[in-house]
Amino acid sequence: MNSKTSDWSDVSQHFTNYFAAVSVLAAMQLELFTRLRDAPSTYEELATDLAVDPRRLRMLLTTLATSTGLVTITDGRVSNSAAAAQFLVKGEPQYMGGAHELYSRLFAAVLPTADSIRTGIPQSARDWDTLPDDQLRSTLRGLNAGATGQARMIAREYDFGRLDTIVDVGGGGGGFAIGACEVCPNLAVHVVERPRIARMAQDFVDAAGLTSRIKTVTHDIVASPLHEPYPAAVLRNLLQVMSSEQAQRVVENVAASLRPNGEIFVIGQILDDDLMGPPGAQGINLVFLNVYRDGEAYPESSYRTWLTRAGFVDVQRKLLPGGLGNSLMTGRRAGSS
Numbered sequence: 001m002n003s004k005t006s007d008w009s010d011v012s013q014h015f016t017n018y019f020a021a022v023s024v025l026a027a028m029q030l031e032l033f034t035r036l037r038d039a040p041s042t043y044e045e046l047a048t049d050l051a052v053d054p055r056r057l058r059m060l061l062t063t064l065a066t067s068t069g070l071v072t073i074t075d076g077r078v079s080n081s082a083a084a085a086q087f088l089v090k091g092e093p094q095y096m097g098g099a100h101e102l103y104s105r106l107f108a109a110v111l112p113t114a115d116s117i118r119t120g121i122p123q124s125a126r127d128w129d130t131l132p133d134d135q136l137r138s139t140l141r142g143l144n145a146g147a148t149g150q151a152r153m154i155a156r157e158y159d160f161g162r163l164d165t166i167v168d169v170g171g172g173g174g175g176f177a178i179g180a181c182e183v184c185p186n187l188a189v190h191v192v193e194r195p196r197i198a199r200m201a202q203d204f205v206d207a208a209g210l211t212s213r214i215k216t217v218t219h220d221i222v223a224s225p226l227h228e229p230y231p232a233a234v235l236r237n238l239l240q241v242m243s244s245e246q247a248q249r250v251v252e253n254v255a256a257s258l259r260p261n262g263e264i265f266v267i268g269q270i271l272d273d274d275l276m277g278p279p280g281a282q283g284i285n286l287v288f289l290n291v292y293r294d295g296e297a298y299p300e301s302s303y304r305t306w307l308t309r310a311g312f313v314d315v316q317r318k319l320l321p322g323g324l325g326n327s328l329m330t331g332r333r334a335g336s337s
Helices: 009-030 043-050 054-068 082-087 097-110 113-119 133-157 175-183 195-207 244-255 279-291 300-309
Strands: 071-074 077-080 165-169 188-193 214-218 230-236 258-269 312-319 326-333
Touching (some): 009 097, 054 071, 077 082, 133 195, 175 188, 175 195, 175 214, 195 214, 230 244, 244 258, 258 279
Parallel strands (some): 165 230, 188 214
């Protein structure tokens, strides 16, 4: 029998993790990692560069160094870690620092979790149709940061260059389409979204210089299939914001929008069937219960059921890198070769 006596630190250590996350978020918002791109800097040099109080900046940097290791401090000089240099320096190929806008909203959304459970009503509910333009644009921009990097990786691994066109259903701000087109010079992407989001997505596409290859399309995929058959479809972070019944209809309508042997790539927070992992997907479930009436990180078996009922075969799941529990489910629409 285990006779170990617990103390308060067994509980309080979990709150400490929150402060580490806040320090990373603040550093991303201040673009600290980008400021450290070229050489180590003192607190005073960084503070002057950022036009901030050096004392307050020192308090953030020491917390960041001790709790995350994303920066190191040696003889009073601050340097990026290898991970920070790779992912958090603006201009680098794998830059993800722009996701701070998304994380800010995620952190705020989960604070009323107890009230969302008590009332049965999402306390941080988001209505995409009424969200002010500036908030919607910043949310899409935050989502694009992760989507673009993820698209580059998946487009390379699954050779999207062999495809002439793909459809990105529920493509948000067009981040996945932009990343896929960056690595596949002959690929075209159609991004399917609500009218208001589609208009904003077009702005991001134009800014990326990909107007000739990425087209935004407005269509209600829950209600009906698309009007032309595609060789492949991407559904990123889409099914998890719907009820199970809506998700089934969407997958069936996407299947009807694909050519025979057309491929589907479903990306999102997918739980193991015992519901005990991966941890990132469990954490995002707290966001879902606060924001969406029906959405959740569904288990793998739910995705397999939706896909097989819609006629997809060779269904496989792969856990994607990163800390948010993202998985990729792939399948092929049954048809003649």
